[in-house]
Amino acid sequence: MQYLRAATKGILKRVEDLSGKSIQFVRDEQLTLLATLQLARNGAEFHVLRYQPTNEPLDYLIAFQAGFLLRLFENSPDRRFDFxxxxxxxxxxxxxxxxxxxxxxxxxxxxxxxxxxxxxxxxxxxxxxxxxxxxxxxxxxxxxxxxxxxxxxxxxxxxxxxxxxxxxxxxxxxxxxxxxxxxxxxxxxxxxxxxxxxxxxxxxxxxxxxxxxxxxxxxxxxxxxxxxxxxxxxxxxxxxxxxxxxxxxxxx
Structure with a gap:
């Protein structure tokens, strides 16, 4: 995604390093939340971050959603759980x-x-x-x-x-x-x-x-x-x- 701040790009780099996959961004006009992150599963090549269309910078929303993924992958594989x-x-x-x-x-x-x-x-x-x-x-x-x-x-x-x-x-x-x-x-x-x-x-x-x-x-x-x-x-x-x-x- 263009126009992201250096801090946000650094967070995305941490996501890629920890999980082995990058994040794909998808505009979703039907989304009821500001943004939501779908983890890559079953051979998917990307994690998918869906977000409401907005004129505001997305850096914070990206950082916040990426934080959930980072906390999951900071755990060893045997301590990673779905709710x-x-x-x-x-x-x-x-x-x-x-x-x-x-x-x-x-x-x-x-x-x-x-x-x-x-x-x-x-x-x-x-x-x-x-x-x-x-x-x-x-x-x-x-x-x-x-x-x-x-x-x-x-x-x-x-x-x-x-x-x-x-x-x-x-x-x-x-x-x-x-x-x-x-x-x-x-x-x-x-x-x-x-x-x-x-x-x-x-x-x-x-x-x-x-x-x-x-x-x-x-x-x-x-x-x-x-x-x-x-x-x-x-x-x-x-x-x-x-x-x-x-x-x-x-x-x-």
Missing amino acids: APSPEAGKRVEPLIATAQALGPLDKEMLPEFSGFVAQWALINLRSLPIGMRIDQWIASEYPELRELQNASIALQQQQNADLLAFRRGKLTIPTPLMGTIAAYALFSERLAGQGAYAIPFGAAGVLPQGEQLLALWDSVPADAQHDCELVDRWAEAEGLAGWYNWVPYRS
Whole structure:
């Protein structure tokens, strides 16, 4: 990709050296996330990074997504794992939603599909946020030239997370016990930037204590990649998500 900064090119070189494969970039107008990285498997020649079309520089998004790959390959082959959500996770969410408010017939009809969506959302956060916070700390520490882009991207993500506090389908809402991950991310983002008011909406919603607990766990687990699975597991236990997923050996 043209016009990348020297720091970003250096990160991509680390990806190629560690994994033996480079990253191919694909514009994807249908992507709901800002960017996502698909690892090369089954003989594929490239890792594929899909990104939303934008006029903004992509250096931070590339660095952030590459960070997940780098942390995976920093582990020895026998300590590389994929995160596999349980197909029953949606069923586990249903009682959390149903007991939060009285549901009418239409709400009950929508409950299974909505619960599946919430379970997927909660597990994506569980897998990506604590490790993503490690990556953001790494970028802030080692690549200060990306700091402005990093701050802008984090601010956008924080706004999207805060909007979820009011997200609903009929009477169905995301259970507050599952909001701890994004509350922890808001607290972390304030600390990383040394300013900001990202945690205020979560304080008003009463979920900051959960966020504070998760951030304290994040601080207590060693920051090297060898402890990433442990970090996710400890967050899962604190959030009541233990048993909603499995770790399976990574296969290229």
